[in-house]
Amino acid sequence: MVGIKEVAKRAGVSVSTVSNVINNKKNVGEETRERILKICEEMSYHPNVVGKGLKSGKANTILFNFSDFDRSFYLRIINGISDYVNDNDFDLIICTDKSCKKYMNSSITSGCIILDKKMQDEVLTGIAQENYPIVVLDRIMNNPYIKSVVVNNYDPMFELTQGIVNRGYRHFGFVGGPEETADNKERYKAFRDVLDINQIQFQQKSYFAGNYREKSGYTAAKILMLSRELPDCLVCANDNMAIGAMKAFRENGIRVPEDIAVTGFDNCDLAEAMNLTTVSIPNYERGYIAARYLIENIRGLRNVETFKISAKIIWRDSIRTKNI
Secondary structure, three states: OOOHHHHHHHHOOOHHHHHHHHOOOOOOOHHHHHHHHHHHHHOOOOOOOHHHHHHHOOOOEEEEEEOOOOOOHHHHHHHHHHHHHHHOOOEEEEEEHHHOHHHOOOOOOOEEEEEOOOOOHHHHHHHOEOOEOEEEEOOOOOEOOEEEEEEOOHHHHHHHHHHHHHOOOOOEEEEEOOOOOHHHHHHHHHHHHHHHHOOOOOOHHHEEEOOOOHHHHHHHHHHHOOOOOOOOEEEEOOHHHHHHHHHHHHHOOOOOOOOOEEEOOEOOOOOOOOOOEEEEOOHHHHHHHHHHHHHHHHOOOOOOOOEEEOOEEEOOOOOOOOOO
């Protein structure tokens, strides 16, 4: 079994530094903290909080569960969660779907925040109870012990798409995320609603199913380039896919935005460097708010009404006004 010494050795830091990160101490630099958290997950190292919970009869610890480390916004969410948790004298366990369920127990953790589409609603419904509240991100659940914190995807995508139409664009492609996810459904619906309102036709062959990863956007763009005519604008359901598409276009001498405009959603770290027009989601605040509601529910201040987070458009140079 991997221990804290092995984690410290791989990270090139002292055991005390790893301990400080695990216990959410603020005396570790952000870059080092993020590296240690990633190594902990890669090595399947999880601190022994079980004994602490069993001895006291109450676990002053919350769990954050998410899919993987591929998307950079996770780190911003983790920072927000960690800051609120630390300020309220709770501990924090971070894990992925493979190791999550064994920690979803009131003798080990006091409650959990879930950002993992693989974690089924039925599982969460069976676990949530009065002494084990849950906060879910990116999905809405109707349960007396589960709080939903979601991004308002529809309104900013509607505004973004209408802004693109107002700039003279009429021929569109769309790269979507996993089709079963609520955020992808909302973003695509807003996109289609704007086109319908403006009486702009959209052919289903111009829809490409992605998975929110850069490679799927790259692949969609490669397929798109096989057709005789590119759309005026490729709208992507997240930044990673948009960046992948832009890389594919540039490798093949297709200029963005002169030959094709591209937009994303999330405002990830690379979006500004790529001059990508996108929708900015306040992910640090999203994590902070989720942690606040969870701890309030743990302390008996019951609140399970859905909370929607606003997002805003960031217009950059991946799209320009066309000459009409």
